[in-house]
Amino acid sequence: MPITDPSEYAPRCLERIISTRTISTKGGYFFAGTQGRVVGRNIFLGGNSFRTSPSVSKKNLGDAQAGFSVLWSKSLRLDISVALRTKEFQGQRTPDDICTAPLSFTW
Numbered sequence: 001m002p003i004t005d006p007s008e009y010a011p012r013c014l015e016r017i018i019s020t021r022t023i024s025t026k027g028g029y030f031f032a033g034t035q036g037r038v039v040g041r042n043i044f045l046g047g048n049s050f051r052t053s054p055s056v057s058k059k060n061l062g063d064a065q066a067g068f069s070v071l072w073s074k075s076l077r078l079d080i081s082v083a084l085r086t087k088e089f090q091g092q093r094t095p096d097d098i099c100t101a102p103l104s105f106t107w
Helices: 012-020
Strands: 027-037 061-071 076-085 096-100 103-105
Touching: none
Parallel strands: none
Antiparallel strands: 027 061, 061 076, 076 096, 076 103
16 A cells, blocks of 8 residues: 555654655665574474484574665565575585565555
């Protein structure tokens, strides 16, 4: 659903500023972030919970993500991002990298 009044989604302190200015429907922005996780139990790496089975030594995880978004109108948007994840277990040959490029269209 397109945003008809941007001030509806803004914090109260910004409502007056947004409602008095023209909002461009075209533009873009860059984003970046990091995340760390401690995993208590991963059955895929730790094996069966109720009997002895093959397993590997796991590591704590870290992610880094960066990308950009381009908006052509209120209803057309392209997001491109790359996420890099640290090795998940000892013996893993290479860390994971995930690339996404969703194109969104609303009407």
